[in-house]
Each structure stands twice: as structure tokens, then as C-alpha cells.
Amino acid sequence: MPTIAILAQGAMGAGIARRLVERGATVLTSLAGRSAASARRAAEAGMRDATPAELAAADIFLSIVPPAEAPATASLLAPALAAAPRRAVYADCNAISPETAREVAASVAPSGAVFVDAGIIGGPPRPDGYTPVLYVSGEAAGRLLALNAYGLDVRVTPGGIGAASALKMSYAGITKGLVALSSAMMLAAARGGAAEGLRAELERSQPQLLAWFQRMVPPMYDKAYRWVGEMEEIAEFTGPQAAGIYEAIAEFYRGMAADRAGPQQQVAALEAFLGRK
Amino acid sequence: MPTIAILAQGAMGAGIARRLVERGATVLTSLAGRSAASARRAAEAGMRDATPAELAAADIFLSIVPPAEAPATASLLAPALAAAPRRAVYADCNAISPETAREVAASVAPSGAVFVDAGIIGGPPRPDGYTPVLYVSGEAAGRLLALNAYGLDVRVTPGGIGAASALKMSYAGITKGLVALSSAMMLAAARGGAAEGLRAELERSQPQLLAWFQRMVPPMYDKAYRWVGEMEEIAEFTGPQAAGIYEAIAEFYRGMAADRAGPQQQVAALEAFLGRK
Numbered sequence: 183m184p185t186i187a188i189l190a191q192g193a194m195g196a197g198i199a200r201r202l203v204e205r206g207a208t209v210l211t212s213l214a215g216r217s218a219a220s221a222r223r224a225a226e227a228g229m230r231d232a233t234p235a236e237l238a239a240a241d242i243f244l245s246i247v248p249p250a251e252a253p254a255t256a257s258l259l260a261p262a263l264a265a266a267p268r269r270a271v272y273a274d275c276n277a278i279s280p281e282t283a284r285e286v287a288a289s290v291a292p293s294g295a296v297f298v299d300a301g302i303i304g305g306p307p308r309p310d311g312y313t314p315v316l317y318v319s320g321e322a323a324g325r326l327l328a329l330n331a332y333g334l335d336v337r338v339t340p341g342g343i344g345a346a347s348a349l350k351m352s353y354a355g356i357t358k359g360l361v362a363l364s365s366a367m368m369l370a371a372a373r374g375g376a377a378e379g380l381r382a383e384l385e386r387s388q389p390q391l392l393a394w395f396q397r398m399v400p401p402m403y404d405k406a407y408r409w410v411g412e413m414e415e416i417a418e419f420t421g422p423q424a425a426g427i428y429e430a431i432a433e434f435y436r437g438m439a440a441d442r443a444g445p446q447q448q449v450a451a452l453e454a455f456l457g458r459k
Numbered sequence: 460m461p462t463i464a465i466l467a468q469g470a471m472g473a474g475i476a477r478r479l480v481e482r483g484a485t486v487l488t489s490l491a492g493r494s495a496a497s498a499r500r501a502a503e504a505g506m507r508d509a510t511p512a513e514l515a516a517a518d519i520f521l522s523i524v525p526p527a528e529a530p531a532t533a534s535l536l537a538p539a540l541a542a543a544p545r546r547a548v549y550a551d552c553n554a555i556s557p558e559t560a561r562e563v564a565a566s567v568a569p570s571g572a573v574f575v576d577a578g579i580i581g582g583p584p585r586p587d588g589y590t591p592v593l594y595v596s597g598e599a600a601g602r603l604l605a606l607n608a609y610g611l612d613v614r615v616t617p618g619g620i621g622a623a624s625a626l627k628m629s630y631a632g633i634t635k636g637l638v639a640l641s642s643a644m645m646l647a648a649a650r651g652g653a654a655e656g657l658r659a660e661l662e663r664s665q666p667q668l669l670a671w672f673q674r675m676v677p678p679m680y681d682k683a684y685r686w687v688g689e690m691e692e693i694a695e696f697t698g699p700q701a702a703g704i705y706e707a708i709a710e711f712y713r714g715m716a717a718d719r720a721g722p723q724q725q726v727a728a729l730e731a732f733l734g735r736k
Contacts, residue, residue, distance in 0.1 A: 317660075341655075344652065353660055370632070373698070379596075379623075424646075
């Protein structure tokens with residue numbers, strides 16, 4: 183029975199922990215410096231608060247944090263990894279560019295831990311059985327497959343360290359990019375008096391895209407603030423040819439997050455367009 | 460039987476002219492200063508080269524030119540419009556922002572012609588019966604409906620002058636924007652060693668989007684150079700919230716056009732990703 187350390191306790195980290203615990207795995211975490219909400223999510227998921235010395239007993243470390251915190255999380259865990267009685271596996275599961283993933287790998291290397299590049303596609307595991315896919319790459323990627331016996335859906339993707347991150351970046355660049363484009367155009371059409379016309383034309387010639395927008399745009403309102411950092415990672419990932427597109431999409435999500443926290447005018451306009459009110 | 464003047468003789472203009480001529484309408488154009496290719500397309504479509512004085516006899520003027528030429532085309536035709544024995548209809552059918560459409564309307568106004576805002580969604584009419592939709596808006600928009608008796612698909616969209624342009628801009632912003640995003644991410648995935656992984660994940664979780672890319676991306680290679688100006692119009696249309704996204708997409712298409720005209724490395728990478736070779 184593997185012992186898994188999951189940093190930190192967000193919706194995804196806690197959701198994955200809960201699934202592992204339900205299937206019989208032991209999941210450690212560290213609540214040092216964390217909020218009451220994090221502690222509650224950790225307790226509900228069956229995660230055990232562990233000291234740095236206790237963390238060193240974990241076989242597999244999963245870093246599941248906001249993109250900007252990925253390097254710091256690796257540095258924070260380096261002592262525990264170095265103190266481990268055997269070589270642990272450190273999997274960075276975050277939405278970071280392949281370049282950032284290689285930086286994290288380099289910072290983990292001195293501890294003796296084995297680095298695995300990983301990327302999660304989908305939302306947190308749910309009680310109804312839904313499970314996101316955890317893509318893993320690199321020489322030691324196969325070691326994460328042990329988690330499939332505990333309710334996860336781990337799949338090895340070819341291409342070495344960086345490939346799982348590149349897969350996550352490119353997939354998110356398409357899906358979250360399209361959420362931004364469609365939202366921006368629905369808002370612009372509404373301002374230009376063409377909301378009714380655009381909606382009718384989408385129904386006529388792009389009914390699958392319209393259905394996709396109706397499914398994918400509303401969940402964005404509450405996540406826009408988190409997507410800013412992810413879009414900035416994608417800008418780094420894509421290189422000069424398209425970096426400007428994703429820097430501008432990051433700005434768009436910054437504006438959406440401010441609207442969600444404040445006037446909610448854009449949220450209301452999108453809801454009206456999508457026919458949800 | 461209406462007499463229609465169509466400026467100029469590109470694929471769309473000539474395609475619409477051919478449909479009208481086949482259904483019995485008279486289509487005038489002006490070949491002054493145009494290329495041999497334009498003259499050939501005009502002749503094949505049954506368009507008649509007309510002097511400025513002859514053009515004045517047209518009931519309906521359709522401006523179908525690259526976005527950047529829309530204002531100049533209106534200025535060029537102003538004398539013919541002013542000389543017309545009755546108030547002609549001038550429909551700007553180009554992919555221009557509502558603001559540009561209003562500028563064109565203002566430049567047409569002194570001639571006494573009635574301005575209609577219009578936007579074409581779809582490709583040129585084809586012999587197999589395919590017909591794009593010509594959205595029209597503004598007080599006099601209904602006068603274009605006469606063309607439906609001659610094989611076109613004209614639809615009035617609500618919202619006044621600017622609304623048809625806003626509809627065209629927002630629709631193209633979604634569809635041509637998505638072609639850019641998906642192309643950029645397929646290219647980045649390929650550079651990052653994740654092409655196989657991304658394609659497998661799209662097949663698994665976004666099969667409709669993948670099919671859409673397979674249908675919509677390849678026709679872009681030859682049109683990318685034309686889409687640059689259209690994306691710049693969309694940047695103007697969308698306002699500060701998303702202008703940067705479309706300015707960057709215009710740059711992306713500029714790069715794709717250069718690749719198409721030169722090394723074709725990106726075209727080859729996209730074709731390989733999409734499984735077309």
C-alpha cells in the first residue's frame with residue numbers, strides 16, 4: 183500500500199486525495215501555514231497532516247498547486263525528499279510550461295528523488311466516479327501507474343520530461359483559449375447590438391460550438407482568476423509566434439475575475455447570451 | 460429585373476455575381492485598373508465592365524473587397540452614386556468593424572444613396588447550390604431582400620447600421636480565432652514532443668473540436684494573408700478588453716502567410732498533426 187504526499191489541499195489536490203484514501207491509500211500533506219479552509223478540505227478528504235520528517239516516508243509526492251507556486255513547492259519539499267530512506271518519486275502535476283517543469287526537475291534532482299512530469303486534464307474526481315486523466319512523462323513515469331489501483335486514471339504519454347506539461351499546456355491553450363475568445367466575442371456582439379444575430383447564426387451554422395460554449399463558459403466565471411497564471415505559462419510555452427495571444431488572454435481573464443468579484447456586468451451579459459436566465 | 464453593381468471581382472464578388480447572372484440579373488462592375496486575373500474572373504462570372512456613367516444605372520451596389528479597401532471603394536463610387544437617376548442602395552458587405560461601417564456610411568451619405576450594412580458568413584456560392592448568408596442591417600436593409608429572387612440568401616438582422624458588421628466580426632472572431640488558437644497549440648505541442656499525446660487526448664475528450672480543426676484549419680493556409688486585415692478590424696471592434704488577443708492573432712496569421720509563401724514548415728507540421736499526410 184503506497185504512501186502518497188499531496189501538496190497542497192485545493193479542490194484538485196483534496197479531490198485526488200479523497201479518491202486515493204477511499205481506495206485504501208495513505209495520503210499525507212502539510213498544513214503548516216495553510217488556511218482553515220485548507221485544513222477543513224484536507225480533513226474531509228482524509229489527508230493526514232504530517233511533519234517534514236513524517237513526509238519523508240512517502241513513496242510518491244504529488245505537487246498540485248497554482249502554477250506560480252510549483253517551483254517553491256519543490257524547494258519546500260527538498261529536505262523531506264533528501265531525508266527519505268529510499269528514492270521517492272516527485273511528480274509535478276501543475277499547469278506549467280515544459281521549461282518551468284525542467285526547472286522544477288533540476289531543483290528536485292539534488293535530493294535524489296526521481297522526477298516525473300505530469301499534467302492533469304479534467305476537473306477533480308467526483309463521487310459519481312468521474313476521474314480526470316493524469317498524464318505522466320519521463321523515464322520514471324511508469325512508477326505513477328501504481329496509483330491506478332487506487333482509483334486514479336494515470337496514463338504515460340511519450341516524449342520525456344516536458345511532454346506531459348506540453349500536452350497539458352496545448353490542451354488548455356485550446357479549451358481555455360476558446361472560452362476566452364467566445365466570451366470576448368459574445369460580449370462584443372452584445373455591445374454592438376448583434377447578440378441576437380450572433381446567437382441565431384451560431385445555432386444555424388455552428389450548433390456544436392454553441393453547445394460547447396453553453397457548457398464551458400459559465401464554469402469559467404469562478405475560475406478566471408486562477409486561469410490568469412495558467413495563460414501566462416502557456417504564453418511562455420508557445421514561444422514568440424503566439425505568446426502575445428496568450429498574454430492578452432491572461433489579461434482578458436484578469437478582467438473577467440475583476441468583473442466576477444465586482445459589478446458582474448460581463449457575467450450577466452454572458453448569461454443572457456447563453457440563454458441561462 | 461434589378462441591375463446590380465459589384466465591386467470588385469475577387470472569389471466572393473465573382474461568385475455572387477455568377478449566381479445573380481445565372482438567375483437572370485444584370486451585374487455590372489468596373490475593371491479600370493484591375494488585373495488580368497480579375498478581368499478573367501469577371502468575364503467567367505458574366506459581369507459586364509461598365510463606365511462610371513453606366514454604373515450609375517445600378518439599383519444596388521455591393522462592395523465586396525478586402526477590409527482595408529472598403530472606405531476607398533465607397534469614395535471611388537461616390538460620383539456614380541451621386542449621378543444615379545434614382546436613390547441607389549449601397550451595401551458594404553465587407554469584414555469591417557461597425558465603426559468602419561459607420562465611416563463608410565458617412566462617406567456615402569452626400570451622394571444621396573441609401574446605405575445598408577452587410578456581412579457575409581460563409582464561402583462564395585458554388586455550382587452545387589451552396590450559398591453563404593448575406594446578413595443586412597439598417598433601415599433600408601429590407602431592400603436587399605429583392606436579391607433572394609436571384610439565388611442569394613439575404614437575411615435582415617436587427618440592430619441598425621453596424622449590427623451586420625458586428626455579427627460578422629463576432630462570428631469571424633470565434634471561428635477564425637479558433638483556427639489560430641488550435642493551429643498555434645498544435646504547432647507548440649509538436650515542438651514540445653507532445654503532438655501524439657495532444658491528438659490522442661483530443662480524440663478522447665474533444666472529438667468534435669478535433670473534427671472541426673480537421674475541416675477548418677487546412678483551408679486557412681491559403682487565406683491567412685487575407686485574414687490579417689480582418690483580425691485587425693476585429694481588434695478594433697472588440698475594444699480594449701480583447702483587442703490585444705486579435706492583434707496577436709493577426710500577427711500569427713502574418714507568420715502563417717509567410718510560412719505558406721516560403722518554407723511551409725508550419726503547414727507541414729499542421730498537416731502531419733491533422734493526419735492528412
